[in-house]
Amino acid sequence: MCGLTQTKFNLFQKTCNFSSHYIANENTFASDLAIEALDTLLKNDVLSKEELDVIFLATHTPDFFAPQTSSIIHKKLNLNKKTICIDTTAFCSGFLQTLMQAFLMLDNPNIHKIVILTSLVKSKKIDIKNDKISYLTHSDCACAILIEKSQDTSQKTFFSQNIYSQYALEETLPLNAYNTNFNEYLYINNGLFFDFASKNYPEFFDDFFEYFDIDKTQIANFFFHTPNEFFLQKMLENLCLNNFPCFHQVFRTYGDCKISNLPIELCLYKQNDKIGTASQKKGGGE
Template sequence: MKANIKAISYYLPESVLTNDLINQEFPEWGIEKISAKTGINARHISAKDEFSSDMAVKAAEKLFAEHNIDKSEIDFLLFCTQSPDYFLPTTACIIQEKLGLETTIGALDFNLGCSGFVYGLSLAKGLIAGEMAKNVLLITSETYSKFIHPKDKSNKTIFGDAAAATLISSEKGFCTLGNFVFGTDGKGAENLIVKQGGMRFPVSDKNEDIVDEFGNVRNDKNLFMNGTEIFNFTGEFVPQLTEAILEKSNLAKEDIDLFVFHQANKYMLNHLRKKIKIPEEKFFIAMEECGNTVSSTIPIALYEAQKQGKVNNCKNVILAGFGVGYSWAACNLIVE
């Protein structure tokens, strides 16, 4: 049984952190410099009392309204986040109740970052192919801003908060899910990490702020990213990932009409595009007004590509997610 993407919607919080506001706080970071390096002009930041489930519900409600979807037909909910409301209960259960979905549905959380949307698509395809579900609601929602130290200018320029909701169905959609390839290398775990907060390292009140060589301030309860190591990882594994999904799908690079990669930052994306030798017109970037929204970057970009008419004229699309874990995944979409 085929699994198809029927519709996507997304939600961005009201508060906006512009490059101008970052420049006012960190005068050494010029507005043009931030924009040129990251490709980001603004990021949306969740309110103090706004959490992943709240944003997830708003994204799903937009999906139902924008695409005239009957929520009673949803029979499985997949929720991807690394910033859940609680350790327990499962945030997907909270979302089910808030959305008023049927109590006969399945619902679960899975903890993945930048590769999470592609992994979620594979889980949805498996549920549909195994005839365990007909309509899967996949939601990605992340509030990374709550992990970032107020004086960590590097991470503040990159990450934004967002949620995206995608309906995957056995019924016809705008594209069909094809093949998938995956990868994992836990050796890179400490290069993108929030060290405290779990059972191994509970949150401590005795944290000392550390200032790195670039002037970024953080401690062990904040998000830490080793930008150099993350860049090296993507440069090594993403070209291999692209080749692997092309080979598994029996496609040549020339057969692909559109590539939609995780929207990490403009510099990294352009480096990857040139290394893989993807024509600029086939490489979609959509992060200027929302930043790196982790697991939501690909569905947001795919929504915007479809809105701009770049998907309708396609036959084959490649999605690729990569980052925290290290974890990576890619799939091909066959546009109907």
């Protein structure tokens, strides 16, 4: 626990408002977690191997530079040889970016079922001595999400994204790959990230609803990808989402799951909704 006594760690948990976090052991990697997630879908008859057309693996902690990690998953689960395997190097926005790619592929008349795998063992690339908070609030984890073609053609999905590449080497500092001139550990400039999101996201958020002509009051629930409770509260204040329903439990339950935050959030919402205990966080603002 990064040199903290149990008492100090319990105080840290209480202050940050999370109950647990999960760290993969030294012999467990992104493929192992992803295999467990996908195998759960298969064992519970959510889909069969023969039905699976595509698997996307979204991660920035692959087992190797080569071969691609989704091919390793394919091999170990003995998937159908016709199943397409695609790795995407993805960070926090990786789930939504991969979801967009999955929707585009479903336009192909021969593709009907796609599984998005989000898997991360970021703990192996965190500098525990100098970045204790990131390590203690992070959880290594994986999710498997089935996306399939709908027969209801009236359903619509909206996607928008802005890229600010001028900050590409500043917000996330370079992590060594074939270019070994930078960092052995992953560092995020959290101050830059927070300031940038606070200034730019509200305009992007409002433009999204205006462009697609969507009434915010008709949204049943908002889900935000945020690294912690503090960031979420500040974001809600900046967006002026006063009394808008916003479901947020993943951090309090598992800590920061990074690329898997939104999939887990949706699962928790579904589980709580079934037993009638879905809790919602109300946003403040003027």
